[in-house]
Amino acid sequence: MNTTSLKKADLIPPDEYFLIQDLIFEWARVIDENRVEDIAKLLDSQGRYTVKSRFNHDRDLPLAVIDCHSAAQLRDRILSMRLANVYEPQHYRHIISGIQVMDREGQIIHTRSNFMVVRTMDLDGEIKVIFTGQAQDIIQLHESEAKFKERLMVFDSRVIETLLVIPL
Amino acid sequence: MNTTSLKKADLIPPDEYFLIQDLIFEWARVIDENRVEDIAKLLDSQGRYTVKSRFNHDRDLPLAVIDCHSAAQLRDRILSMRLANVYEPQHYRHIISGIQVMDREGQIIHTRSNFMVVRTMDLDGEIKVIFTGQAQDIIQLHESEAKFKERLMVFDSRVIETLLVIPL
Amino acid sequence: MNTTSLKKADLIPPDEYFLIQDLIFEWARVIDENRVEDIAKLLDSQGRYTVKSRFNHDRDLPLAVIDCHSAAQLRDRILSMRLANVYEPQHYRHIISGIQVMDREGQIIHTRSNFMVVRTMDLDGEIKVIFTGQAQDIIQLHESEAKFKERLMVFDSRVIETLLVIPL
Numbered sequence: 001m002n003t004t005s006l007k008k009a010d011l012i013p014p015d016e017y018f019l020i021q022d023l024i025f026e027w028a029r030v031i032d033e034n035r036v037e038d039i040a041k042l043l044d045s046q047g048r049y050t051v052k053s054r055f056n057h058d059r060d061l062p063l064a065v066i067d068c069h070s071a072a073q074l075r076d077r078i079l080s081m082r083l084a085n086v087y088e089p090q091h092y093r094h095i096i097s098g099i100q101v102m103d104r105e106g107q108i109i110h111t112r113s114n115f116m117v118v119r120t121m122d123l124d125g126e127i128k129v130i131f132t133g134q135a136q137d138i139i140q141l142h143e144s145e146a147k148f149k150e151r152l153m154v155f156d157s158r159v160i161e162t163l164l165v166i167p168l
Numbered sequence: 169m170n171t172t173s174l175k176k177a178d179l180i181p182p183d184e185y186f187l188i189q190d191l192i193f194e195w196a197r198v199i200d201e202n203r204v205e206d207i208a209k210l211l212d213s214q215g216r217y218t219v220k221s222r223f224n225h226d227r228d229l230p231l232a233v234i235d236c237h238s239a240a241q242l243r244d245r246i247l248s249m250r251l252a253n254v255y256e257p258q259h260y261r262h263i264i265s266g267i268q269v270m271d272r273e274g275q276i277i278h279t280r281s282n283f284m285v286v287r288t289m290d291l292d293g294e295i296k297v298i299f300t301g302q303a304q305d306i307i308q309l310h311e312s313e314a315k316f317k318e319r320l321m322v323f324d325s326r327v328i329e330t331l332l333v334i335p336l
Numbered sequence: 337m338n339t340t341s342l343k344k345a346d347l348i349p350p351d352e353y354f355l356i357q358d359l360i361f362e363w364a365r366v367i368d369e370n371r372v373e374d375i376a377k378l379l380d381s382q383g384r385y386t387v388k389s390r391f392n393h394d395r396d397l398p399l400a401v402i403d404c405h406s407a408a409q410l411r412d413r414i415l416s417m418r419l420a421n422v423y424e425p426q427h428y429r430h431i432i433s434g435i436q437v438m439d440r441e442g443q444i445i446h447t448r449s450n451f452m453v454v455r456t457m458d459l460d461g462e463i464k465v466i467f468t469g470q471a472q473d474i475i476q477l478h479e480s481e482a483k484f485k486e487r488l489m490v491f492d493s494r495v496i497e498t499l500l501v502i503p504l
Contacts, residue, residue: 014182014350014351014354015182017354018182018185022268025265025266025267025268026268028265028266028282029266029268029280029282032282032302033302054427055458091222091324093282093284093300093301093302093324094265094266094282095263095265095266095282095284095431095433096265096266097263097265097361097364097430097431097432097433098361098364098365098430098431098432099361100358100361100362100365112365114364114365114368114429114430114431116429116431116454118284118297118300118324120300120324120325122223122326124327125325125326125327126325127297127298127299127300127324127325128297129297129454129463129464129465130463131463132429132454132456132463133429134368134369134429156427156429156456156463157456157461157462157463158458158461159460159461182350183350186350186353190436193433193434193435193436194436196433196434196450197434197436197448197450200450200470201470259390259492261450261452261468261469261470261492262433262434262450263431263433263434263450263452264433264434265431265433286452286465286468288468288492288493290391290494292495293493293494293495294493295465295466295467295468295492295493296465297465
């Protein structure tokens, strides 16, 4: 993995960058629009989706908050979260920043980006930054479509894990 | 309106995406630079600018915090806000994320994007996220220029409305 | 300096915009990945890096929190910050928004962008927005590379200065 991406222009043309950017934005938007079930469509059927604290990730500790090994498993996981969690009505709002292409192998693109999730409570209107972190994605380009082959969301705070009621 | 925008690459070439992105960034910047009067220049003379809570928007309730039906009306509104509001000196800072093209009809482009507004109080330096939400824009492309035909800002918290001292 | 950038499309083609964007993202990423020493590589050897409050900047007051006149001086400054500061373990996360090209003179590009820095404390997991502001950059394009000739970070709150433990 490159530590600098300043040669990105050599790796990827504008059209493909926009395809990747739109995939990452789409994931965020379906969650924000309260259609979290739709993220499963953006994951390759054999894809992997993992949410992990930076603390565990930096130490190569295996413990993850979410670790799905297929789109079907992700669908199951979302369904169970919807059923199991009883929580106060709330809205998520994703802010994505700094999408960079790190590496390329044919139609497989490695990217990093920053995310922030802001939660607004429906009743009292409280606004709070509940997650920040880095997404480390491996994206498969098809002709005019992109899907996540691997999506690893590393969040910065190790204290917040218990509050996760839907995927990031 | 499409619910997925993954075919965006078919809808819009890079040059036009940059034009749209720059229009949305420009709106944010003129407010952040304390030149809110200049947003009226970015709205089509017959354009519409609306600020509404997500609560009201989701229920199709008509009540909006701001609802201007022309650039002239927006100019009047800003002038009256400048005159009427007595408030502690403060700075806005916009963070924009996830600009996606949803649909296109000729030179009319439908987009969505997320916004966050962070306020810093001049006296005590307090930094606070005061708004998050989704912008639903209809943008008119001219030759090398873009203007808002409709700009709808839907903010997530319904409690915060009374604090709005300038447009978002 | 232009006050509007809507003619940006005339100033800069997509490839160059991506190069500039990637430079700005790279600066943020190396800090977030706890490799702040690497920002010196992104500054021209004779480049200038300044961090200043909006209050001082608006009044043309010379006082800056950081003001380095070369990459070597920036390296020294980072080293001394690493040595001098004793502080609780913490992570930074940058959110960048609104990169706009303001002006161009040959291979010299003037840009503005917004930044936000969110800090997470390692021990108690507290998440806090500690900086927002505007970056006013002058960027030198080389063939397939970009470097900062001048990087001026103007932050919104004048109260927060004492908390700066690493560059923004």
